[in-house]
Amino acid sequence: MSDIASFNERQLDAIKEVGNIGTGNAATALSGLLSRMIHMDVPETELVSIYELAEHYGDPMQIVGAVFVRSLGGFQCSLIFIQNEEDAKLMVELLLKQQFGTFIPVDEIPQEMTDSALTEVGNIVLSSFLNAINILLGTRHQISVPGVAHDMLSSILDVVASIYGQMGETALLVNTELSAEGLEDGRKISGHIILIPDPDSLELLLRKLKVL
C-alpha cells in the first residue's frame, strides 16, 4: 500500500474532490428526503492518529447514532454516517411529520424507531455518496446492507482504528458535514459523513484521479 504520510498536497486535494462530489450527491438525496435546504461543508481530507480518533470528532463519551456501510468493487472503502443523539431524534421527528403528517414529540419516540429511521436515512445518504464517487472514478461497486449502532462515540470509532491499525498509526479520512437549517424554531439537524478508504485501495484511488 502507499505510505499515507508521503502523500503530497495535490494528492490530498484530489481525494478531497472525491469527497466533494460524493457529498454533493448525498446532500441532494437528504434534501429530497427532508424537503429542506441542506447545507454542506467543504470536505476535508485528514490524516488522523488512530489513538485520537474520538477526540478528533468530539467528546469520546458522547452518545451518537451511526450507520456503517461497506463498498466493495473497484474502490473499496467504508462509510459512516454519524449523528449525535439529539439530532438523530430531531430528524426522526421531522421525517414523521414530512412523510406521514404525524407529530410525535422527540422524547416519546422509541429508540428502535430512531435506529430504524437513522438506518434508512444513512443508507440513502451513503449510497448516494458512493454512486457519485464511483461514477467519477469509473468503477463498479456493491454496497453492503447497512449496520447501525447507538453508543459512545469512542466505541463506534474503534472500527476505524481496526481498519487502519494493522498498517500503521494514521488513518486517512475524508470528513464532511451536512446540515438542515430553517426548521420551525431555528433548530438545526447535522450529520457527519466519514469516508474511510481501505488502505490498500488508496493507490488505485490516486491512479484513477491521475495524481499518481
Add this chain to the structure above:
Amino acid sequence: MAENTIVLGMADLMVIRAPVKLVTLGLGSCIGLVVYDSTARVAGMAHIMLPSSRGLMGSEKIGKFADTAVPALIDAMEKQGAVKSRIKAKIAGGAQMFALPGMSADFLTVGAKNVSETKKRLALLRIALIASDTGGNKGRTIEFSTSNWMLKVKTLGKGVSEI
C-alpha cells in the same frame, strides 16, 4: 489514602502501586485488560486495539496489540514487585459494534479476535483470568479500583456491573 484516578487512552499500558483507580472510556472492539497482585498491592491495565502485531513493531505503542501487550504488562507488574503466580486478570470489551449481514471483513469481527488472543496470551503465561465481560454489540466504560480489586463495567442501556 485517596485514590488517584488514571485514564488510559487507546493502546496505553500502565502498571502502578495501590491505591489507584484505572479507567478506560468507551471500549468498542478494543479490550480493557486488568491485572493485579493484591498482596503486593500492584495493578496494571492495557487498552488493547488489535490481536496481533504480526511481527510489525515499528514506533507502535506496546499496548496496541494483544500479543505484545500481555507479556509487557506482566513484565512491568513483576518489576513493580508482583509475583507472577499471584497475578489475576480480568477483561472487558471486544464488542462487534456493527453487524453487516452477508458481509465478512476482518475488521468487523476484530473484537472477538481480541478476546481470544488476549485469553491465549494470558494462558501462555499461566495468568489466571478470573472474570470477563466481553462480546455483544455495546460499548463499555471500565473502572478498576484497588480498594476492592473489582472492575466496574458500564454499558449503555444496561447499567453498571461489577466483576
